[in-house]
Amino acid sequence: MTKSLTLSDVLGLGFMTFAFYLGAGNIIFPPLAGFLAGEHLTLAMLGFLVTAVGLPLITIIAVAKAGDGWAGMTKLLPAGIATALAVAIYIIIGPAFAAPRTGLVAYEMGLKPFLGDMGQAGLAAYTVVFFGLAILVSMNQGKLMDAIGKILTPLLIVLLLVLAVGVFIAPQGTMPASSGDYQSSPFVKGILEGYNTMDTLASLMFGALIVDLLRQKGIHDYQSQFKYLAIAGIISAIGLSVVYVSLFQLGNTAAGVASDVSNGGAIVNAYVLSLFGQPGQYILAAIITLACFTTAVGLISACSDFFHNLTGMTYQKLVVLLGVVCAIVANVGLSQLISLSIPVLVAIYPVAVALVLVTFLKGYFGRPRQVFRAVLMVAFLFGCLDGLGAAGLKMNTFAFLPLFDKGLAWLLPTLLACGIGMALRLCPTVKAEAIKQ
Structure with missing residues (x-):
């Protein structure tokens, strides 16, 4: 008899996928693009959505279509090359770059604005705590959907909705003039900016992870796995689209509010301070920290699952190992x-x-x-x-x-x-x- 997920499980799966994608980079890039796009906001935003939402969604569906996760997608490649490619992608998007960056951005935007620069010792202490907690949440893969999809993500969504409503109801500034490539080719520039999220790489990892989670829930047949993986991708795509549209609008009404427009983080900080005052800074810190944390958990879990299947080392040992490596690498800065x-x-x-x-x-x-x-x-x-x-x-x-x-x-x-x-x-x-x- 073919098992099926409850509505609660389906929503939890979709929310978990959304949370895995939503890292700090996804929150930082759109406001700057919205600011620089000026009067060409719509075209720039559509271009960004193509590569920051469309490509990851298509990739998740491709993983579902191939069946059997990464092995299904690469079965026409020589086994050695497929393995080498997988190892490279998992290391790059995992312990080498993307996962350590979550801890660094959480420190820079979630803690540093309140306590100031605490030096290398402060960064080291923070990364130990941050990745220590990520290890604990990632440790029990069977409860990952419940921990991320049903507890942390709804809280993250509430915080993002508060910011989004404020942006549309009470814009704090005016529309800046477009600049750079946004003046001549806003749609193409938006497409290129969407690559910065690197979520297509993440989709290859998360897709395989979700397939494994579905198997643990008793979903083994191809058709059901395809259906639930596609639903999870669509839910996450809708959530990301709402976030991106809100943040583009934030950046597009930030003229006169943000004096430092060198990066999206500075724009968001200034806007939130103007919109909500000092309490808004705490809201922003919570958003950034939760977004970084859920992404870190997703990356550590996906990498551990992959290397468990590759090497035979236990999933729990790999979670600890990769979490420690992430904490060490994060101290590079x-x-x-x-x-x-x-x-x-x-x-x-x-x-x-x-x-x-x-x-x-x-x-x-x-x-x-x-x-x-x-x-x-x-x-x-x-x-x-x-x-x-x-x-x-x-x-x-x-x-x-x-x-x-x-x-x-x-x-x-x-x-x-x-x-x-x-x-x-x-x-x-x-x-x-x-x-x-």
Whole structure:
């Protein structure tokens, strides 16, 4: 008999997925984009939603479509390459960069404004407490949905709704004039800014984690897993869209309120102080801390689950190990960690997007195994060029490539490789081989 989830469990699953995505970066980027977009707010916001909401949702659905999580998505790759790619993604989005960053941002925006700079010792103490609590919540994977989806996330949603209502009912400033690339190409600029959330990479992790959680709830058949994973993705996409629209509006009415517009965090801080006064600072600190904490739990849990299946080490031991590593790495400092992560993320992100693309298209390819591998190789090679450029190396030799100056040199070659793969299906020789098989 096929089991089904209760409405409470379905909502808990969706809220948990939403909370895993909603890190501090998701709260910081939209206000700055809204401020810089000025009168082109709508186009910039739509572009941002394409890559910050649309791509992660499509990725979650791709994980569901492939079945069996990561193994289902990469079954046409050599086992060694699939494992190496998975390890790279999990390390990058987990203990190397994204997870430690949650603790750093929570410290910078949730504690530092009240207590000031406490130096390296203060940061070390905070990261020990922050990741210690994340370890405790992540330890029992079976109760993860209840802890995150039914307890922490509703509280986070309430805090965000308070801020969103305030932004729309009582805007504190005026609309700034558009600037930079938002003047000439706001939609494209919004798309590029949406990449900063890096949630497509996270979707590959969270999708596999949610499949495992569904199995623990007794959901083993493909159709039910697909249904519940898609529902979770849709719930999280709706929640993220509401948050992003509110924060874009916040930034777009911040002229005259925020004197420091160097980053979205400064804009949000100034706006909240103007809107709610000193109590608002506590609300903001709670939002940032909860958002960072739930994301840290999601990342640690997903990485631990993956490495448990890979190495056989117990899930609980891996939670402790990865949590400790995150606390250590976080003490590098926020600016240094971000500067180190950008080139790596720029290089690996195209591979993740290409993997999602071929997951949907592989049924239309001639010689799907070869085309699948070729598309990912093209995305990887051109992504490395973008990564080297993001690292500050002189790459003038490749300046002729379309979209190279945008950091998207990989996009057209990857689409071309997919097109060639689909054209191969029309080749008579390939058709004959397919019939023989």
